[in-house]
Amino acid sequence: MSLSERKLRILQAIIGDFIYSGEPVGSRTLSKKYDMGVSPATIRNEMSDLEEMGFLTHPHTSAGRIPSDKAYRLYVNNLMEKRELSEEQKRMISEKLHDNVTEFQETIQHAAKLLSEITNLTSFAMTPKPDADKLKYINLLPVDESTVVLMTVAESGKVSNTAIKMSVPYTDENLQLLSKSMTYNFKGKTISEALTQDIIESFKNDIAALGLLGENIMPNFMKTLENMLNVDLYMDGLTNIFSIPEYNDIDKAKMFLEMFNKKDDFAKKLMERDDGVIITIGEENGGELMPDCSLITATYHVDGKLVGKIGVIGPTRMKYDEVTSVIEYMTQNLNDTFKLTGGKE
Amino acid sequence: MSLSERKLRILQAIIGDFIYSGEPVGSRTLSKKYDMGVSPATIRNEMSDLEEMGFLTHPHTSAGRIPSDKAYRLYVNNLMEKRELSEEQKRMISEKLHDNVTEFQETIQHAAKLLSEITNLTSFAMTPKPDADKLKYINLLPVDESTVVLMTVAESGKVSNTAIKMSVPYTDENLQLLSKSMTYNFKGKTISEALTQDIIESFKNDIAALGLLGENIMPNFMKTLENMLNVDLYMDGLTNIFSIPEYNDIDKAKMFLEMFNKKDDFAKKLMERDDGVIITIGEENGGELMPDCSLITATYHVDGKLVGKIGVIGPTRMKYDEVTSVIEYMTQNLNDTFKLTGGKE
DNA sequence: GTTAGCACTCATGCTCAGTGAGTGCTAACA
DNA sequence: TGTTAGCACTCACTGAGCATGAGTGCTAAC
Numbered sequence: 001m002s003l004s005e006r007k008l009r010i011l012q013a014i015i016g017d018f019i020y021s022g023e024p025v026g027s028r029t030l031s032k033k034y035d036m037g038v039s040p041a042t043i044r045n046e047m048s049d050l051e052e053m054g055f056l057t058h059p060h061t062s063a064g065r066i067p068s069d070k071a072y073r074l075y076v077n078n079l080m081e082k083r084e085l086s087e088e089q090k091r092m093i094s095e096k097l098h099d100n101v102t103e104f105q106e107t108i109q110h111a112a113k114l115l116s117e118i119t120n121l122t123s124f125a126m127t128p129k130p131d132a133d134k135l136k137y138i139n140l141l142p143v144d145e146s147t148v149v150l151m152t153v154a155e156s157g158k159v160s161n162t163a164i165k166m167s168v169p170y171t172d173e174n175l176q177l178l179s180k181s182m183t184y185n186f187k188g189k190t191i192s193e194a195l196t197q198d199i200i201e202s203f204k205n206d207i208a209a210l211g212l213l214g215e216n217i218m219p220n221f222m223k224t225l226e227n228m229l230n231v232d233l234y235m236d237g238l239t240n241i242f243s244i245p246e247y248n249d250i251d252k253a254k255m256f257l258e259m260f261n262k263k264d265d266f267a268k269k270l271m272e273r274d275d276g277v278i279i280t281i282g283e284e285n286g287g288e289l290m291p292d293c294s295l296i297t298a299t300y301h302v303d304g305k306l307v308g309k310i311g312v313i314g315p316t317r318m319k320y321d322e323v324t325s326v327i328e329y330m331t332q333n334l335n336d337t338f339k340l341t342g343g344k345e
Numbered sequence: 346m347s348l349s350e351r352k353l354r355i356l357q358a359i360i361g362d363f364i365y366s367g368e369p370v371g372s373r374t375l376s377k378k379y380d381m382g383v384s385p386a387t388i389r390n391e392m393s394d395l396e397e398m399g400f401l402t403h404p405h406t407s408a409g410r411i412p413s414d415k416a417y418r419l420y421v422n423n424l425m426e427k428r429e430l431s432e433e434q435k436r437m438i439s440e441k442l443h444d445n446v447t448e449f450q451e452t453i454q455h456a457a458k459l460l461s462e463i464t465n466l467t468s469f470a471m472t473p474k475p476d477a478d479k480l481k482y483i484n485l486l487p488v489d490e491s492t493v494v495l496m497t498v499a500e501s502g503k504v505s506n507t508a509i510k511m512s513v514p515y516t517d518e519n520l521q522l523l524s525k526s527m528t529y530n531f532k533g534k535t536i537s538e539a540l541t542q543d544i545i546e547s548f549k550n551d552i553a554a555l556g557l558l559g560e561n562i563m564p565n566f567m568k569t570l571e572n573m574l575n576v577d578l579y580m581d582g583l584t585n586i587f588s589i590p591e592y593n594d595i596d597k598a599k600m601f602l603e604m605f606n607k608k609d610d611f612a613k614k615l616m617e618r619d620d621g622v623i624i625t626i627g628e629e630n631g632g633e634l635m636p637d638c639s640l641i642t643a644t645y646h647v648d649g650k651l652v653g654k655i656g657v658i659g660p661t662r663m664k665y666d667e668v669t670s671v672i673e674y675m676t677q678n679l680n681d682t683f684k685l686t687g688g689k690e
Numbered sequence: 691g692t693t694a695g696c697a698c699t700c701a702t703g704c705t706c707a708g709t710g711a712g713t714g715c716t717a718a719c720a
Numbered sequence: 721t722g723t724t725a726g727c728a729c730t731c732a733c734t735g736a737g738c739a740t741g742a743g744t745g746c747t748a749a750c
Contacts, residue, residue, distance in 0.1 A: 024712085026711060026712050044714075048713090058712090062711065062712045063712065064711080064713090
C-alpha cells in the first residue's frame, strides 16, 4: 500500500487538527471541517489504511484517530510548512536578545525565558561547552600573606579564578615564575587538552623545583579548568506543562519535572545532539525522557565557533511549525549578538 | 474559656494525628487511638470548645476536626518536643557537609539536596548576602591589546572578575596606576558602601586624569560589585510536593511551582527574615506564598560573620518537630564546616 | 461534669441508564 | 472498482439514585 495524494491530505488534516485540539479526530469532523470532497465513509476507509500503515492509532474503538510518532515524523520531514513570525514576536526577540546585551549568561537566560513564553512550552538554553576554547593567560596574584588568586583566561574571553589559601610560604618572585611557566606550558592548549594526565605530569616535573608551592597550586588549577569546562543549563516555563491537557495528570507531570532534578543527565543528552535544528519525536528520544515528548534543539554560535544549544521540550502534539520557526529566528539573533560582542562574558 | 490541661492534651493529639495522617480527626478515633480516659462524647464537647476558640475547624459538618494555623502556632511554641536525629541521618549529614568539603557553592547545594531528601519537602539554601564583606584588593590585568581583566577580591576570599573589551588604548603603567588608585579608594569599604553614588563620584574625579580609560573601566567595576552582592538560591525536592495528598491537585501544585519562577522575590523574602530558626505558618507568610504553606528557615554562618539561610517549604501539616531538628543539626554542621575552611570559595 | 443514645449531615463510592461521537461492515450505486 | 449510504455496534462520559459510614450536635439520664 502506498501513500496516495489523498491519504497524505487526510493525514495532514488529522495531524493539523489534533495538534491544535488535542482531541482524537473522527471521519465526520474531518469531512465537515476540511473540504475533502469525499464522504466520511471514504475517509474512514483511508484512515483504516493509514492505521494499518502505522501512521494512526486510536485510543479505543469508538474514538477518533490520533497520529503516531511515525506520522509526526512524516509531518516534520515532508508536510510541515514554515511559519512566518509575527512582527510583535520578532520585535520581542530582537529587543531581548540584541539590544542592551551586556552579560552573556543573562542573554542566554533571556533566550530561554522568551522561548518558553512564546511557545508555551518548557524551554532550555545551554552555554557552549568550551572544548575548543584555548587557554591564553594564567596568572597567580598575591593578595595577602596567606591568599593567592589564580586567574585563568581563555581565548573566548572567559575568565575563571580561585582564591587559594596557601599552606606554605611563598615569594612574589616564585609566584611570577610559576605564572610564567604555567602560561608558557598551557597557552594555546584547549582546556580539555590541558587536563590530560601526561601534560599535567610533565608540567609537574618542570616545576618540581618550586616544591610545595606547585603542589599547593596544581589541584586548584585543575579544579579551575574543570569548572571552565562546565556548561550552564537554564530551564524555563516548567509549569507550562500543566496547561497541556495530556499532562493534567499528577504522575505524568511529576515524571516530567523530575527531569529538572537530573539536569546533568539532560545536559549530557543535549550535548550529544547534532548541530542545527534537530527534532526528535516520542520514542526517538529513548526511554529516559518522557515517552510522549518531543525535543527540539538548535545550535547557536559564539564568535562563529563555540556552540551552545537552545530548545524546547513538550508533548509530541506540539506546533512543530511555529516552534521551529521561533527557534530558528532566535538562534539567528543569538548568532548575530554574539558575533558583535565577541562572546564577551 | 481557658485551655485546660485536657483541652491541650486533646489538641495535641489532634495535631499529632493530623500531621501524620492528613485525615480530619474524629472524636471516636481519638478516644480509641489515644488513651484519653473519657468517652467520645466528652471529647466532642471539648472539640467544640476548641473550635470556638479558633484552634480547630472542620471542612464540612460530617468530617472530623483539623487544626487551624493558630493551633499549629501553639503546637510549635509550646507543645512540640525536640526530636533526636537517627544515627543514620547524622552520619549522612556530616558526611555530605563536613568531609571532603571543597567548594562553598557545592556544599550549599548538597545541604539543600540533603534537606529535601530527609524531610521529603521542598528545600532551599541561600548563600550569604555579602553586605558586610569588605573589598580588599582590586587589580587590572592586561591580557592582550584589547582585553583587560578586572579582578576584585573581598575579605571573605570571594573573587569576582570581568573581561573588559577595551575601546581605548592603554598602557600597563596606566592600568597599574588605576589598580592602585582603586584599591586605595575602595579597600576596607563594604561592597554596598562602594556602590553608593557619592563615593563613586568622588573617585571619578580622582581619576579624571586618566580620561577615557577610567570611563571604560568604571561601568564594569560597578557591575562586578553588583554581581558580588548577588546571592545564589538553590532549591531542591520540588517534586516532593506531589507526594503530599493536599497538593495532589494540579492547580495547587502549579501555584506552588510558580514560586520557582520567581526565585528573586523568594530570595528577597528570605533575606528579610530574622536570624535563627524561624517558623511561619500559613497566613503568617502573607498572601504571596501559598496560603496552606509553612516556611521554616534557619541561618548558618560563614567565618562566624556572613549569614546564609537554609530551610524548607511545605504544607502547614508538616512534621515540625522532625524538620526543625534536622535543620538545626544541619546549620550546626554548616557553621562548623565554614569555620574550618574559612569560607573558601 | 460525663456519658449514652439518637437524629442528622455529608463526602464517597457504586450501579445503571442515557447520550453521543465514533467505528467497521455490507450492499448498492456510478 | 472506487465511493457512498445505512446500520449495528462500541465505549467513554455524565448524571441520577442509593447505600455506606464516619462524623457531628443535642438531649436526657447518670
